[in-house]
Amino acid sequence: MKALLELHYLQNFAPSNLNRDDTGSPKDAYFGGTRRARVSSQSFKRAMRMDFRARGTVTPDELGERTKRAHEEIARILRDAHTRDESAALTAAELALGGLGLPIKDGKSQYLLFLGRDELTRVADLINTHWDALQGGAEDGGKKAKSKKAALPGDLAKELARALDGSRAVDVALFGRMLADLPEKNADAAAQVAHAISTHAMRGREFDFYTAVDDLKPTDTAGADMLGTVEFGSATYYRYACVDLQKLLENLGGDVDLAARGLRAFLEASIFAAPTGKQNTFAAHNTPGLMVQVVRQDASPRNLANAFEKAVREQGGFVRPSMTALGEEKARQDRIFGDEGSSRYVNAVDDQDLTTLGEQQGSVKALIDATVADAQAILAALNVPMKAARG
Numbered sequence: 001m002k003a004l005l006e007l008h009y010l011q012n013f014a015p016s017n018l019n020r021d022d023t024g025s026p027k028d029a030y031f032g033g034t035r036r037a038r039v040s041s042q043s044f045k046r047a048m049r050m051d052f053r054a055r056g057t058v059t060p061d062e063l064g065e066r067t068k069r070a071h072e073e074i075a076r077i078l079r080d081a082h083t084r085d086e087s088a089a090l091t092a093a094e095l096a097l098g099g100l101g102l103p104i105k106d107g108k109s110q111y112l113l114f115l116g117r118d119e120l121t122r123v124a125d126l127i128n129t130h131w132d133a134l135q136g137g138a139e140d141g142g143k144k145a146k147s148k149k150a151a152l153p154g155d156l157a158k159e160l161a162r163a164l165d166g167s168r169a170v171d172v173a174l175f176g177r178m179l180a181d182l183p184e185k186n187a188d189a190a191a192q193v194a195h196a197i198s199t200h201a202m203r204g205r206e207f208d209f210y211t212a213v214d215d216l217k218p219t220d221t222a223g224a225d226m227l228g229t230v231e232f233g234s235a236t237y238y239r240y241a242c243v244d245l246q247k248l249l250e251n252l253g254g255d256v257d258l259a260a261r262g263l264r265a266f267l268e269a270s271i272f273a274a275p276t277g278k279q280n281t282f283a284a285h286n287t288p289g290l291m292v293q294v295v296r297q298d299a300s301p302r303n304l305a306n307a308f309e310k311a312v313r314e315q316g317g318f319v320r321p322s323m324t325a326l327g328e329e330k331a332r333q334d335r336i337f338g339d340e341g342s343s344r345y346v347n348a349v350d351d352q353d354l355t356t357l358g359e360q361q362g363s364v365k366a367l368i369d370a371t372v373a374d375a376q377a378i379l380a381a382l383n384v385p386m387k388a389a390r391g
Contacts, residue, residue, distance in 0.1 A: 016284030037235035051273035099152035114177035116169030173251035190248035198235035296341030
């Protein structure tokens with residue numbers, strides 16, 4: 001049983017293609033025997049991570065970078081912070097990562113590395129401390145950096161491994177990471193994000209046939225110089241996510257303040273961030289119409305998607321009947337399974353009071369403030385035994 005923060009949102013997107021498959025079509029899925037529109041959890045998580053950076057609730061040093069070019073960023077830090085020659089710094093960074101079992105080949109690592117900014121800085125600082133020894137190891141032209149586990153001088157490999165603890169990267173703590181060659185540095189995600197699915201059956205995709213005209217074409221040439229089609233659709237989506245508060249606190253080394261600010265960033269991004277696919281074409285900047293946030297202790301996660309196992313039918317639109325179905329499902333599950341927790345919601349659609357969803361809030365800010373306050377109290381309580389265990 002866990003201490004959880006759960007999100008249940010209804011979001012109505014206008015015609016768009018926010019998240020497409022390998023053929024360019026909007027993603028979909030079967031649920032309850034009918035085809036539903038779908039937006040992947042990965043696309044929402046990416047949008048949320050980018051929102052973390054733009055909003056500033058957490059600082060850049062408290063975030064991570066997912067990249068195949070970590071050596072280039074380490075070299076930049078060495079250049080800017082330690083005035084090292086960038087070319088030499090790049091070779092040293094490649095050698096150091098190779099010594100960790102993360103070799104650089106053709107200018108990139110084998111796969112995307114998700115590393116905290118603080119980790120990149122610590123690695124750069126260690127390279128600077130051991131600069132002379134690394135320069136000696138790089139005299140072979142950097143070949144050691146290409147090997148699976150390049151030899152490093154002294155205890156540098158152990159020191160570098162200790163630098164990759166990820167203790168300050170909020171997005172790594174929330175969304176986790178896998179380093180195939182350093183499994184001991186993997187991080188289990190504190191947050192789980194479901195694929196968004198439409199509450200109603202998908203009525204089929206639509207196609208936008210477009211043409212483009214060459215501004216400088218000869219006047220005697222008829223017709224367009226480019227044409228094509230773009231698929232799109234619109235739907236009311238149910239979105240679900242949950243955060244294991246204890247796991248988040250553990251991932252952040254027991255820092256209650258950072259965990260609380262990380263949760264605030266997560267909540268802000270969950271409301272204001274959206275996938276960016278084809279937005280220049282469709283501009284579907286539609287915020288959620290219903291936002292329910294629940295904080296529960298000694299509880300199991302509770303996805304309410306079964307409210308829509310029977311596809312909602314249009315009743316002057318899909319949003320309002322979806323709100324009713326979600327409220328009924330939540331009330332049913334609270335009655336049967338108990339522990340409804342502290343539940344609050346914002347109805348941004350109309351003035352309807354949805355008492356089954358908890359305590360109504362007048363604004364998104366009020367909702368987030370109250371949710372973070374509840375979660376922070378739990379985080380503080382969870383941190384007491386963690387502190388005792390650390391001695």
